[in-house]
Amino acid sequence: xxxxxxxxxxxxxxxxxxxxxxxxxxxxxxxxxxxxxxxxxxxxxxxxxxxxxxxxxxxxxxxxxxxxxxxxxxxxxxxxxxxxxxxxxxxxxxxxxxxxxxxxxxxxxxxxxxxxxxxxxxxxxxxxxxxxxxxxxxxxxxxxxxxxxxxxxxxxxxxxxxxxxxxxxxxxxxxxxxxxxxxxxxxxxxxxxxxxxxxxxxxxxxxxxxxxxxxxxxxxxxxxxxxxxxxxxxxxxxxxxxxxxxxxxxxxxxxxxxxxxxxxxxxxxxxxxxxx
Amino acid sequence: xxxxxxxxxxxxxxxxxxxxxxxxxxxxxxxxxxxxxxxxxxxxxxxxxxxxxxxxxxxxxxxxxxxxxxxxxxxxxxxxxxxxxxxxxxxxxxxxxxxxxxxxxxxxxxxxxxxxxxxxxxxxxxxxxxx
Amino acid sequence: xxxxxxxxxxxxxxxxxxxxxxxxxxxxxxxxxxxxxxxxxxxxxxxxxxxxxxxxxxxxxxxxxxxxxxxxxxxxxxxxxxxxxxxxxxxxxxxxxxxxxxxxxxxxxxxxxxxxxxxxxxxxxxxxxxxxxxxxxxxxxxxxxxxxxxxxxxxxxxxxxxxxxxxxxxxxxxxxxxxxxxxxxxxxxxxxxxxxxxxxxxxxxxxxxxxxxxxxxxxxxxxxxxxxxxxxxxxxxxxxxxxxxxxxxxxxxxxxxxxxxxxxxxxxxxxxxxxxxxxxxxxxxxxxxxxxxxxxxxxxxxxxxxxxxxxxxxxxxxxxxxxxxxxxxxxxxxxxxxxxxxxxxxxxxxxxxxxxxxxxxxxxxxxxxxxxxxxxxxxxxxxxxxxxxxx
Numbered sequence: 035x036x037x038x039x040x041x042x043x044x045x046x047x048x049x050x051x052x053x054x055x056x057x058x059x060x061x062x063x064x065x066x067x068x069x070x071x072x073x074x075x076x077x078x079x080x081x082x083x084x085x086x087x088x089x090x091x092x093x094x095x096x097x098x099x100x101x102x103x104x105x106x107x108x109x110x111x112x113x114x115x116x117x118x119x120x121x122x123x124x125x126x127x128x129x130x131x132x133x134x135x136x137x138x139x140x141x142x143x144x145x146x147x148x149x150x151x152x153x154x155x156x157x158x159x160x161x162x163x164x165x166x167x168x169x170x171x172x173x174x175x176x177x178x179x180x181x182x183x184x185x186x187x188x189x190x191x192x193x194x195x196x197x198x199x200x201x202x203x204x205x206x207x208x209x210x211x212x213x214x215x216x217x218x219x220x221x222x223x224x225x226x227x228x229x230x231x232x233x234x235x236x237x238x239x240x241x242x243x244x245x246x247x248x249x250x251x252x253x254x255x256x257x258x259x260x261x262x263x264x265x266x267x268x269x270x271x272x273x274x275x276x277x278x279x280x281x282x283x284x285x286x287x288x289x290x291x292x293x294x295x296x297x298x299x300x301x302x303x304x305x306x307x308x309x310x
Numbered sequence: 311x312x313x314x315x316x317x318x319x320x321x322x323x324x325x326x327x328x329x330x331x332x333x334x335x336x337x338x339x340x341x342x343x344x345x346x347x348x349x350x351x352x353x354x355x356x357x358x359x360x361x362x363x364x365x366x367x368x369x370x371x372x373x374x375x376x377x378x379x380x381x382x383x384x385x386x387x388x389x390x391x392x393x394x395x396x397x398x399x400x401x402x403x404x405x406x407x408x409x410x411x412x413x414x415x416x417x418x419x420x421x422x423x424x425x426x427x428x429x430x431x432x433x434x435x436x437x438x439x440x441x
Numbered sequence: 442x443x444x445x446x447x448x449x450x451x452x453x454x455x456x457x458x459x460x461x462x463x464x465x466x467x468x469x470x471x472x473x474x475x476x477x478x479x480x481x482x483x484x485x486x487x488x489x490x491x492x493x494x495x496x497x498x499x500x501x502x503x504x505x506x507x508x509x510x511x512x513x514x515x516x517x518x519x520x521x522x523x524x525x526x527x528x529x530x531x532x533x534x535x536x537x538x539x540x541x542x543x544x545x546x547x548x549x550x551x552x553x554x555x556x557x558x559x560x561x562x563x564x565x566x567x568x569x570x571x572x573x574x575x576x577x578x579x580x581x582x583x584x585x586x587x588x589x590x591x592x593x594x595x596x597x598x599x600x601x602x603x604x605x606x607x608x609x610x611x612x613x614x615x616x617x618x619x620x621x622x623x624x625x626x627x628x629x630x631x632x633x634x635x636x637x638x639x640x641x642x643x644x645x646x647x648x649x650x651x652x653x654x655x656x657x658x659x660x661x662x663x664x665x666x667x668x669x670x671x672x673x674x675x676x677x678x679x680x681x682x683x684x685x686x687x688x689x690x691x692x693x694x695x696x697x698x699x700x701x702x703x704x705x706x707x708x709x710x711x712x713x714x715x716x717x718x719x720x721x722x723x724x725x726x727x728x729x730x731x732x733x734x735x736x737x738x739x740x741x742x743x744x745x746x747x748x749x750x751x752x753x754x755x756x757x758x759x760x761x762x763x764x765x766x767x768x769x770x771x772x773x774x775x776x777x778x779x780x781x782x783x784x785x786x787x788x789x790x791x792x793x794x795x796x797x798x799x800x801x802x803x804x805x806x807x808x809x810x811x812x813x814x815x816x817x818x819x820x821x822x823x824x825x826x827x828x829x830x831x832x
Contacts (some may be wrong), residue, residue, distance in 0.1 A: 126430075134485035134793065147789040168789070177628050183567035184556040192381035199378050200428060204556050205479070205549020208567055210489040214629025216788035220489060220549065222480035232430055232438050235399055240427035241478035242549025255383040255394075297788075300628035 097174065097194035098249055099277040099305035100263075101287050106271035108164050113266055114142060117167065120265035124250065126238045128228035137219040139247040140169040140262055145310070151297055161310065167262075167272075170217040170247040171296060171304030172196045178209035178218065187244075194277075194305065195249045203243040210244060214300040218246045277305060343418040346410035354389040355404075367423070370397055398429040406432050442589065445825030446818045452664055453821070460814040467807010470800045471546060479549055482801040487793035488784040492805045493547035497540050499649070499776035500812070501620045502642060504536035504577065506650010508613035509680050515606055521673045524827065527592075528654050530585040531819035533613070536650075537578040539812035546804050566622045573615045580609040585819075593826045617642045624783065632710030632783045635698075641691040642775070648684035649771040651677050655764040657820065659757060667824050671755055678746050678760055685743050685767055692774070710782040713792075718785060720792045725785065727794050728778055735773035742766035 107114050121127065121140050128137050142165035146154045176196045178187050186203040189196055210218045221241045229238060236252060239245050250260035258264065263274045275284035287293075293307035326333075355362055357369070373395040376382040385392045386400065393400035405411045408431040416423065426434070474481045484491040510529030513519035545551050562568050584606050591598040621639035628634065655677055661667040699707035712718050715733070717726030745763040749755060786792050797805070 134487075135480060136486055138486075143789055147791060150788075150790040180564050181567070181627070183562050183565040183571070184553075184560045185562050186556070188379070190379075190381055197378065199374075201374060201378075202553070202556055202560065203550065204553045206544075206547070206567060207489045207549070208565070208623070210486075211624075211630065211783075212627045214627075214788050216487070219486055221478070222482075222484070223478040226434075229438070232435050234430060234435055237398060237428040238430060240424065240550075241480075244549075255377075297629060302628060 095194070095278060096192065097277045097305060098172065098254075099194075099275065099284060099307065100249075101273040101284055101291075101293060101307045101309065102167055103271050103273070103287075103291075103309045104164070104166065105309060106266070106269045107167070108160055110269070111165060113269060113271055114165060114167055117262035117265040117272070118142070120261040121247075123231065124233055124253070124261040125236055125248075126225075126229050126233055128225035128238075129230065130225075130228045135222040137221065137225060137245060138168075138217075139219075139245075140167055142166070143168045148296060148308075149294070151299060152294075166308070168215070168217070169262075169306065170196060170249075171215055171302065171306045172247075172249055174303035174305060175301060177212040177214065177300070177302055181208040181212035183208065190251065193249075193251075193254070195251055197248055197251060198243075198245060200237075200239055200243045200245065205242040205244065207244060214297050214302060215304075218244050220244050340418070343414040345412075345414045346407055348404035349406060350404055352389060352404045356386055356388055356400075370401075370425075373397075373400075397425055402429075402431065409433065442593065442822050442826065445822045449821065450664070453817075457814065457817060460810045460817070463810035464807050464814060466803050467805075467810060470803030470807065473800055474546075474804060475551070479547075481798060483795055483797045485793050485795070487787040487791065488781065488795040490547070490780055490784070491795055492797045492801055493543045495776050495780035496805060496808070497543040497547070498620055498642075498780060499772055500536045500539045500543070501574070501616050502646030502771075502775060503650050503653055504533040504540065505613045505617040505643065505646040506648070506653070507533040507536075507581075508610060509647050509651050509677075509684075510654065511606070511613070512610060513676070515603075516610070519676075521670065521676060525654065525658070525669050525673055527585060527589055527823045528657065528820065529650070530581045530588075531823060532650065532654060532657070532816065533581045534578065534585065535812045535816035535819060537574060537581070537616075538815055539808050540574060541578075542808045542811060543805075546808065566619060566626060570616075570619045570623060573612060573619050577609065577612040577616050580605055580612055584609060589823060589826055592830060595830060614643065617646050624779075629788055630783050631704075631706035635695065637691050637694060641688060644684050644688035644691060645771045645775055646684075648681045648688060649768055649775075651681050651684075652764040652768040652771070655681075656761060656768065657816070659761040659764075661820065661824065662757070665821075665824050667827070671757075674757065674760055675755065678749070678763070681764070681767060682743060682746050682750075685739065685771075688771070688774075689739060689743075709786055713785045714778050714782045718792060720786065723792075725792045725794050727796065728781060731773045732778055735770040735778075738766040738770035738773075742770065 118140055122129065125139060127139050130136050145152075145157065145161045145164070145166055148166045148168055172195055174194065176187075176189065179189055179196060182188070183206065184202050184204055186199045187196065187209055188199070205220070207220055210220060221239050221243055224241045225239055232238070250258070253260060259267075260272075260274055263272045266272045273284050273287050275282040277284060277288075279285060287309075288307065291309050293309050295304045295307055298304075362369075376384075377395050383394065385394055387393070393403065402408070408426065482491055482493075507529030510522055510526050514522040514526045545554065548554055557568060557571055584602060587602045588598045588606075618639045621642045624630070624633035625635060625638040655674065658667070658669045658674070662669075696711060699711050709718060713725060714728050717724045717729055719725075742763040742765075745759055745766070749759060781795050784793075784795070
C-alpha cells in the first residue's frame with residue numbers, strides 16, 4: 035500500500051545516486067572481504083555484494099553456513115539419498131526425468147564436477163567413486179544477486195541466506211548465467227505434474243521462474259534445522275550454523291578440520307565448506 | 311467542424327461499444343456472490359470482514375514482503391490461536407474451501423489472481439493424494 | 442508521412458505479405474510457448490539462454506552499427522552520407538524493436554516484465570541495458586522523424602534536434618558496451634569473462650550494421666529507384682573492412698590467450714566452436730560447421746572488398762555479395778557462437794548441447810520478419826520523402 039509506493043519512490047531516487055556510487059561501494063566491500071575470507075575464515079557480513087544500498091549491515095550479523103563432512107558420506111552413500119529425499123519432500127521439488135529440465139536444490143555429483151579447479155589426477159578410488167552433495171553456496175558476495183534485475187533474488191540481511199522471491203522473478207535467467215556453481219534451476223514447464231507428494235506447508239512453483247536451495251528459511255523460522263541436516267542427524271555429516279559466531283559448532287569444526295570451498299577463485303565467498 | 315456526422319456517429323458507436331457489458335446485461339450486475347464462511351465455524355479473522363473484503367490483497371502482499379524480505383515472521387494470533395503469516399499456512403487453515411470462498415468473488419469480479427499457481431489448495435492436495 | 446507506406450508497386454505488397462505471414466507464424470508459435478512455458482524451446486538447465494538472447498545480442502550490434510553512418514555525417518560533416526544517414530537511424534529503430542521483442546520472448550514470466558521498472562536495481566547490468574536500449578530507441582525515433590520532416594519541408598532541421606543527435610552517438614556505443622557487460626561481468630564463465638568482449642562487440646557491430654544497410658541499398662536500387670551513389674558505397678566498404686579486420690584481430694587474440702596460456706577454461710569454448718569438444722569419450726561439435734563457414738565467409742567478404750580497393754574497380758553487385766557474406770559471418774559469430782559456447786562446459790564441467798526447436802525457430806523468424814516489416818515501412822517513408830523532394 036503506502037509502504038510500497040514510498041519504497042518505490044525512494045528507490046527511484048536512490049537509483050541515480052546508487053548508480054554513481056555503486057562502483058565505489060563494490061570496491062570497498064570486496065577488498066575487506068577478500069582479506070578476511072582467506073583460509074576459510076568467516077568474512078564480515080558487511081561485504082554482501084548487493085551494492086544497491088544494503089551495505090550497512092553489521093559485521094557481527096549472522097551468516098549461516100554449512101560444513102559437509104564427506105567422511106560420513108563415503109561410508110554411507112545412502113545417507114546422501116536420504117538428505118536429498120528430505121529436501122525434495124520439504125520443498126515440493128519436482129522430479130523431472132529429462133535432465134534438460136531438471137529442478138535441483140541439493141543433488142549428487144562427482145568430485146571432478148564439484149571441484150573442477152582441483153586436480154583430478156591420481157585421485158583415490160574413494161573420491162573417484164563417491165557421490166558428493168552439491169547445493170547453493172549462499173555466497174557472501176553472490177553474483178546471482180548482482181545480476182538479478184528485479185531483486186527477486188537477494189541476501190536476507192538477518193542471516194545471510196541468498197533467498198528467492200518467486201512472486202517477483204521475471205524468468206530472465208540472468209542469475210543462472212551468473213552463478214558459477216550451477217545451483218539454479220528454471221521451471222521450463224508447470225512443475226506440479228512432476229511432484230509425487232505435496233508438503234502442505236510449502237508452496238510449489240509456477241512455470242517461468244528460477245528456483246534453488248533456500249537453506250530452509252521457512253524451517254529455521256520454526257526453530258527447525260534444514261531438512262538435509264535433520265536427515266543426517268547424529269552422523270555429523272552436515273554441520274549447520276552461524277559462521278560469524280566464533281562459539282558456534284560450525285566454527286569449531288572449521289577450526290579443527292581442513293576444509294575447501296567450491297571455486298574460491300570466483301570471488302563469491304561461498305558459505306558451504308567441504309571436508310574431503 | 312469538418313466531418314461532423316462521421317465524428318459524432320463514431321463517438322456514439324465507441325461509447326456503445328465500451329459500455330457493452332453494462333447494457334447487454336440490462337443494467338443488472340447479477341446476483342451478489344455469497345462466499346462460504348469457514349467450515350470450521352471460526353468467527354474471527356485477522357481484521358474485520360469489511361476491511362478484509364477491501365484490502366486482503368494488500369495484506370497478503372505485506373505478509374509476503376514481511377516473511378520473505380524483512381525476515382519478519384512474527385505470528386498472528388486470532389481467536390486465541392496462533393498462525394504463521396501466509397496464504398497457504400494461515401488464511402486457508404480456516405477458509406479451507408477455495409472454490410466456495412475465494413473463487414466466488416474473484417469470478418464475479420472477473421479477476422484471476424495467480425496465488426494458486428504456487429500455493430496449494432486443499433482440493434489440489436486431495437487430488438494429488440488420490441493419484 | 443505515414444501515408445507513404447500505403448502506396449507501392451506489387452513487389453512491395455508481395456514482400457509485405459510474405460513478411461506478414463511469417464509474423465503470423467511467429468505469433469502462433471509464441472502463443473504455444475506462452476501457454477506451455479519455455480520448455481517448448483531447446484534451452485535447458487545448462488544452456489539457459491538460446492536463440493532469443495543470441496539474436497538480441499547480435500541485433501543490438503546492428504542497431505549500434507548505424508553509428509557508422511551518423512557519426513561521419515554529423516561530426517565530420519561528410520556530406521556524401523547525407524542520403525543514407527536516415528537509413529542508419531531507421532535501421533537502429535527496427536533492430537531495437539527486434540531486440541525488445543526477443544527479450545520479451547525469452548522471459549519466463551513476460552507479464553511481470555515491468556518489475557524491472559518497479560524495482561530498479563542499479564547493480565544489475567540488465568537494468569542498465571534496458572535504460573540504454575529504450576533511450577537509444579527513443580532518440581532515434583525523435584531524430585529520424587524530426588530530420589525527415591524538415592527534409593520534406595525543405596527547411597534546415599531545428600537547432601535543438603542536434604543536441605539529441607549528438608546525445609545519440611554515445612548512446613549507440615553504450616548499448617553495445619552494456620550488452621557486452623551482461624556477459625563479461627559473470628564469474629565462472631571463462632569464454633565471456635574477457636575484457637575484449639565489449640570492443641569486439643563494437644567492432645563487429647560497425648561491420649554488421651553498415652553491411653545490412655548496403656544490402657538494403659542494393660535491394661532499393663533494384664526495386665525502388667534509389668541510388669546511394671558510388672562514393673558513399675565505397676566509403677562504407679572502407680568502414681566495413683576496417684571493422685571486420687579489427688573484429689577478426691580481437692577474435693584471434695582470444696585464440697592466442699587460450700591456446701598459448703593453455704588454461705583449460707580459456708580453451709574449452711573455442712575448442713567447442715571450432716574443433717569439437719571431447720568430453721568423456723564423446724565429441725560435441727554441432728557449431729563447428731557454422732563457425733568454419735563463418736570464417737570462410739568472413740575472409741571471402743574481406744577479400745572481395747580488398748580486391749576492389751586494390752584493383753581500383755567498382756561493382757555494386759560484388760559489394761552486395763561481400764556485404765551478405767560478412768553479415769552472415771558476423772551473425773554466426775555473435776548471433777550463434779558467442780552465446781551458446783559460453784555455456785559449454787557448464788559450471789560443473791558437463792557438456793549439454795543446444796539445438797533450437799521448430800517452435801523456437803518460428804518465433805525467432807517471426808521477430809526477424811517483424812523487424813524487416815518495420816524496416817521496409819520506415820525505408821519506404823524515407824525514400825518517399827526523398828523522391829518527393831527530388832520532384
